[in-house]
Amino acid sequence: MQHLQDPYWLAGLAAAMAATGLVSGTLAGLLGVGGGIVIVPLLFNIFPLFGVPEAVQMKVAVATSLATIVPTSIQSARKHHAKGAMDVTLLRSIWPAMLVGVVLGTLLAVHVRGEGLTAVFALVSLLVALNMGFTGVSFSITDRVPDGPPRQAMGIGIGAVSAMMGIGGGTLGVPILSMCGAPIRSAVATASAFGLIISVPATLGFILGGWGDPRVPPISLGYVNLVGLALIAPSSILATPWGVHLAHTIPPLWLKRAFAVFLAATSARMFYSLFT
Numbered sequence: 001m002q003h004l005q006d007p008y009w010l011a012g013l014a015a016a017m018a019a020t021g022l023v024s025g026t027l028a029g030l031l032g033v034g035g036g037i038v039i040v041p042l043l044f045n046i047f048p049l050f051g052v053p054e055a056v057q058m059k060v061a062v063a064t065s066l067a068t069i070v071p072t073s074i075q076s077a078r079k080h081h082a083k084g085a086m087d088v089t090l091l092r093s094i095w096p097a098m099l100v101g102v103v104l105g106t107l108l109a110v111h112v113r114g115e116g117l118t119a120v121f122a123l124v125s126l127l128v129a130l131n132m133g134f135t136g137v138s139f140s141i142t143d144r145v146p147d148g149p150p151r152q153a154m155g156i157g158i159g160a161v162s163a164m165m166g167i168g169g170g171t172l173g174v175p176i177l178s179m180c181g182a183p184i185r186s187a188v189a190t191a192s193a194f195g196l197i198i199s200v201p202a203t204l205g206f207i208l209g210g211w212g213d214p215r216v217p218p219i220s221l222g223y224v225n226l227v228g229l230a231l232i233a234p235s236s237i238l239a240t241p242w243g244v245h246l247a248h249t250i251p252p253l254w255l256k257r258a259f260a261v262f263l264a265a266t267s268a269r270m271f272y273s274l275f276t
Helices: 007-031 036-050 054-082 088-111 114-134 148-165 170-179 184-209 226-247 252-275
Strands: none
Touching (some): 036 114, 036 226, 088 148, 114 170
């Protein structure tokens, strides 16, 4: 690990974090996905270049991603709620179960080996890639979100997996709600609130879970790298309109397929790192 007072190390890390935000923001605007699904694999590949120990690379990537989701999810949820697209009834019924899932997922993420988080991210990324690669723009298996225990199980699952992957509500929430018959605008709006339910407690958990760990990179709070938090979120917000502009020039199905390829490549890279 490079020393904190090395100006070249700090400048390089800062540049890498800003670039991560620009890439994730552009892809978020282009593909309509949460930044976490992009930020985590980028940080996973960047941290080895800066001497971050392999044992904590994935934990720091997940924790830092979750921290950047907090301000963006607040902004997004407020805007969607103001437009009246959010399914408040569904949100009220599912958030307690989702919070339970977030707590369980965060506890697992903090205590398992970094390879465990990598495996979870690789597997879920592959499943999402297959869903996006082989279904149409609109695809559903039922006409409404189930009630009762199935809905609570859905909330626990989304919360736990999202916390372990460092993602907000969009990556899992939007396709799951869409497959349950929710209109895409409602799915996106409701999932934006999922991001807030997931990111705040999970970030706090990663801060506490990594407190005092000597392996984390400099300028970190627990497993959350503050350089990443300070630079990824604003640069991502800056770049999102660029992606939105590009999205209006490319057919939606092409976008969906392109992101499926990106996720499949990410999954393959992570599986390769696990077995080599």
